[in-house]
Amino acid sequence: DVKVTQSSRYLVKRTGEKVFLECVQDMDHENMFWYRQDPGLGLRLIYFSYDVKMKEKGDIPEGYSVSREKKERFSLILESASTNQTSMYLCASSFSDRRSEAFFGQGTRLTVV
């Protein structure tokens, strides 16, 4: 079974903290994605990566950065967390073939107080 694992299910952080969300996949997928999910807004793409050390901005990259040093791991970084970054964060991975479906992690519910 394909597995995408996010390091935390729930996180509570303070405003201004640097926050790391980690995602690991075990299927040798080239593509990895970070989305945030908010009520009424669906899934919005923050960043994606198609290879080690390669990244592309999604639709809402402001306030975020990413790191992909190894193929299986994709990290989302909130440099200085703010309350408007309180959300559900979803990691996904897929093969590079555009017909490949994405597999999702269980999500991280981040609350910034």
Added chain:
Amino acid sequence: AQKVTQAQTEISVVEKEDVTLDCVYETRDTTYYLFWYKQPPSGELVFLIRRNSFDEQNEISGRYSWNFQKSTSSFNFTITASQVVDSAVYFCALSEYILTGGGNKLTFGTGTQLKVEL
């Protein structure tokens, strides 16, 4: 830029009714793929179906069927004889190749909440 629109925010049906979820997309790409995903109350998104842009044959898989029409940029999804277990949020998604940097960008719609009641 690519865009996926799901105009239906919420749909409620009674069990055994058929229900169709609408999806309209925008893309400049000539070759692309469309997907439907399901997010049950447990939260984890699950892949349901995919359709490529160069084959307009519509298909049926069990209680699921889909209608792809390139002329209207629509990719609608139908559940026949709905069941309570079908209650979930359903997302339409578009995969498009990014020429400038590489890789495939996967863009989702805002989702449709389906409630199936007894």
